[in-house]
Amino acid sequence: MDSRRTLTIAYLLPPDDSAFLSASQTVANGLVAASKTSARPATILTVAAGSGGSVDEQIDAAVMSGADVVVGPLQRDLVDALATRTSLPIPVVALNAVPEKSTTAPQNLIMMSMSTENEADYVARLAVRALPESTERGSAPKIALLTTNGAWETRIRAAYERVLREQLVDYEVFVVSTEELPELQKQLEPALSPEDEAEFRQRIAALRAEKPADAAASRRQKSRIRAVESERRAKVATAEPPFASALLAMDAQTAGLVRNRLPQRMRIWATSVTNPGDPRTSSSATALAYDLDNLAFTECPLLVRYDAQGFEARFATAMPYSLSAKRLFALGVDAYEMARQWASHRHNIQYYGETGALTLNRDVSAVVARVPRTVVVKSGMLVEVPAKELAVPGDMPKIALPEPPVPPTPLPEAGTTVETPSRPSVTSILIRPEDVPADLPPSPPVARPIAPAPVSGSSTAPVFDRAETLPMPSDPVEVLAPETTGVEVPPASPAAAPEIGPEIGPEVGAESNSEAGTETGTEAAPEIDATPISY
Numbered sequence: 001m002d003s004r005r006t007l008t009i010a011y012l013l014p015p016d017d018s019a020f021l022s023a024s025q026t027v028a029n030g031l032v033a034a035s036k037t038s039a040r041p042a043t044i045l046t047v048a049a050g051s052g053g054s055v056d057e058q059i060d061a062a063v064m065s066g067a068d069v070v071v072g073p074l075q076r077d078l079v080d081a082l083a084t085r086t087s088l089p090i091p092v093v094a095l096n097a098v099p100e101k102s103t104t105a106p107q108n109l110i111m112m113s114m115s116t117e118n119e120a121d122y123v124a125r126l127a128v129r130a131l132p133e134s135t136e137r138g139s140a141p142k143i144a145l146l147t148t149n150g151a152w153e154t155r156i157r158a159a160y161e162r163v164l165r166e167q168l169v170d171y172e173v174f175v176v177s178t179e180e181l182p183e184l185q186k187q188l189e190p191a192l193s194p195e196d197e198a199e200f201r202q203r204i205a206a207l208r209a210e211k212p213a214d215a216a217a218s219r220r221q222k223s224r225i226r227a228v229e230s231e232r233r234a235k236v237a238t239a240e241p242p243f244a245s246a247l248l249a250m251d252a253q254t255a256g257l258v259r260n261r262l263p264q265r266m267r268i269w270a271t272s273v274t275n276p277g278d279p280r281t282s283s284s285a286t287a288l289a290y291d292l293d294n295l296a297f298t299e300c301p302l303l304v305r306y307d308a309q310g311f312e313a314r315f316a317t318a319m320p321y322s323l324s325a326k327r328l329f330a331l332g333v334d335a336y337e338m339a340r341q342w343a344s345h346r347h348n349i350q351y352y353g354e355t356g357a358l359t360l361n362r363d364v365s366a367v368v369a370r371v372p373r374t375v376v377v378k379s380g381m382l383v384e385v386p387a388k389e390l391a392v393p394g395d396m397p398k399i400a401l402p403e404p405p406v407p408p409t410p411l412p413e414a415g416t417t418v419e420t421p422s423r424p425s426v427t428s429i430l431i432r433p434e435d436v437p438a439d440l441p442p443s444p445p446v447a448r449p450i451a452p453a454p455v456s457g458s459s460t461a462p463v464f465d466r467a468e469t470l471p472m473p474s475d476p477v478e479v480l481a482p483e484t485t486g487v488e489v490p491p492a493s494p495a496a497a498p499e500i501g502p503e504i505g506p507e508v509g510a511e512s513n514s515e516a517g518t519e520t521g522t523e524a525a526p527e528i529d530a531t532p533i534s535y
Contacts, residue, residue, distance in 0.1 A: 007042040009035075009339050010062030012072030015049045024074045026325050027095060030332020031071060033315040042340065055081060063090050069343040071095065071335050082109055083366075093339045095331060097367050105366040110342055112368035114331050114355060116152070119271040119298045119372055120159035120249070126296075126374070127245045127269045128167045129391040136240045137193075142170040144188065144266075146258060147249035149175060156249035156271060172243070176250065176258055185261040188246075190239035192232070200232045241266045248295075252276040256291035265395055270297040272372070275323055279380055280307055289380045294396050296385075298372040302330040302354040304382055330354035338368065 011028055014020045028046065035042045045065055047058045055078045062070050070092045073079060079094040083101040088108040097113040098105075105111070131141045143164060147157040157173070164171045174184060192200070207225050212218040241263035248255050248270040255274045262268065274297050277285030302311075303326050311319040315333070320326050334353035338360075341349050347362035356372040374387045378399045385399060 007040070007069070007340060007343060008045060008065075008067045009042050009336070009343075010045045010047050010065060010067035010070045012055065012058045012062075012070060013046055013048040014073070014075065015051055015053070017051070018049075018075075020074050023324075023328055024072070026320065026328040027074060027332040027335065029317065029320075030315075030329035031336050032332075033317050033329075034333040034336035037314070037316055038336070042336070059088065059090060059092070069093065069339045071339050079111060082106070083111070085109075091339075091342050091345070093335055093342055095335060099367055102365040102367040107362075110338070110360060110362060110366050110368060112331075112335065112338060112358070112370070114300075114327055114370075116271055116273060117155055117159040118370065120156045121163055122372065123269050123271055123298055124160045124163035124247060125167075126387060126391045127247055127267065128163065128169055130267055130393060131169070131244055132393045135244070140170060141244040142172065142242070144243040144246045145171055145173045145249065146176050146184075146246055147173065148177075148254060150250075152273065153249040156273065160247045160249065176254065178254075178257065181257060181261055184258070188241065188243060188262060188266070190236055190241045190263050190265075192236060192239060196235065200228065203228050237264055239263075239265075245269060248274055250274065252288050252292065255295070256288050259292050259295065267396055268292075268295045270295060272297060272299045272303075272323075272327070275299055275303070275375075276377065276382075277323065278303075278307075279382065286380055289377050289382065292377045293379070295377045296390055297375055297377075299375050300327050300330045300355045301352075301373045301384075302326060302333070304373065304375055304384055327355070334358060 009031070011031060013028070014024055018024075028044075032044055035044055045062065045067055047061050047065070049055070049058055055073055058073075059070055067090065070090055072093075072095055073082075074095045076096045076098070079096040080098050080101070082088070082092065082094060083098050083105040085106050088106045090108065092109045094109060094111045095113065097111040097115060102111070127143060131143070135141055145157055145160055145164075147153050161171070161173075174187070176184060191197075204225060207221060207228065210221055212221050243266060245267040246262060246269070248258070248268065250258070250270075250273070252274050255270065256276070259268065274292070274295065276288035276292055279286040279289045303323065306314060306319070308319050320329050330353075334355050337351060337353060338349065338358065347360075349358070349360040349368075351358060356370045359369045359371075371387075374385055374390055376383050376385045376390070376399050378401060381401060383399055383402065389397060
């Protein structure tokens with residue numbers, strides 16, 4: 001394909017009566033938004049399937065329309081049909097995947113999807129990596145699979161089990177129902193060691209064996225027994241649980257009921273099915289987020305990074321309302337970038353998209369590998385955390401909460417009087433003589449500056465008040481001509497030294513000081529040779 005020509009993408013839509021029409025249109029919205037906000041927009045053609053038409057007819061119509069690449073179909077059975085072909089007339093980016101045919105698919109076909117089973121596979125491997133080598137009692141750690149009887153949850157559970165069997169990890173399956181939650185809590189509750197349990201029993205038995213003398217002593221005895229029982233419960237709550245981790249295959253509402261009954265030290269993992277929603281825009285999502293504290297799940301980056309304003313600024317369209325619609329929109333956005341590169345027959349593609357990190361090695365497989373983002377629910381917020389920071393053996397690592405954004409200061413409306421801060425007025429303080437203590441020490445004398453006397457005839461000499469300083473004898477002053485003249489200037493006659501008045505002690509005030517000073521006479525300035533200087 002010529003890189004200077006505008007790319008033409010044909011998008012395959014299902015028939016109007018198809019159950020996949022709404023989902024396919026949401027993917028198309030993401031595809032169009034990605035094209036409009038791209039530096040090099042493409043031409044998007046929609047090829048709708050007729051009643052009873054086949055996907056081959058849609059692809060032929062796309063070729064006749066001059067398309068460079070085809071995006072679609074979304075239905076898994078149609079993708080399976082394409083994967084069985086020996087060849088295709090045009091590069092195709094399918095929106096679903098058939099992993100078992102990844103090596104036998106036609107060379108012009110690649111498959112990308114939002115498979116929940118792939119997320120479950122990824123989450124289970126993270127949970128296995130986070131297992132400790134052994135428990136505190138020296139046994140191998142185990143994982144609990146908590147699931148419901150739904151069809152979707154059964155598929156997630158099956159993906160969990162495949163990974164755990166492959167990794168040789170012991171696990172146990174618990175089918176959750178609201179009626180059996182108390183029984184589930186007992187089965188997952190941590191147990192004290194036999195030594196600790198015997199110690200608490202002995203302490204409680206000793207307290208109960210006491211014979212209180214009166215009612216007050218009986219109340220003190222019961223209070224001490226309750227204190228020991230509370231101490232035991234606190235130690236049980238922080239003890240090592242029988243299962244190091246739990247993998248959830250259930251929706252967020254059911255998970256919120258289960259999470260509060262699980263031990264504190266148990267690591268909780270789930271897929272995007274357990275996403276509680278955006279706490280920034282929904283009060284119910286906020287309540288679920290607090291119930292699911294410390295839950296780690298996988299999700300598309302688009303659902304976590306953008307609020308409504310950021311989404312509209314990025315994609316120039318309104319944000320979809322539901323979580324599933326947002327994921328389909330993200331699939332369309334990434335399908336645009338994948339189609340743009342696949343149209344150039346690039347066999348190695350790797351980039352970070354809105355559905356996660358996408359990687360394609362067409363020489364190995366036709367399926368685009370997707371690594372979603374890991375998100376942790378913490379204090380009612382959804383925090384993106386790198387997988388390498390989560391998949392560490394032991395207890396849940398500390399998660400730093402993001403700083404809340406600083407709201408901008410609103411500008412005043414037109415015509416509003418803005419009050420500017422003013423400096424407080426300084427009020428003088430009046431000190432009355434009767435307020436001054438009589439035993440204060442006398443003030444020290446004020447040191448007066450001593451300055452040289454002014455030079456006679458100099459207009460720039462400093463002038464001092466005779467009441468403030470005493471005159472000093474001046475030294476003879478020589479007026480020098482410029483060095484470049486070469487003419488010798490005779491020295492000026494010394495000025496008459498002023499007379500010095502009588503010595504004034506520190507006790508003398510300002511009046512005696514002014515009387516003691518003597519006035520210095522002013523003499524004429526010495527004459528200077530006015531002979532013209534020749535250069």
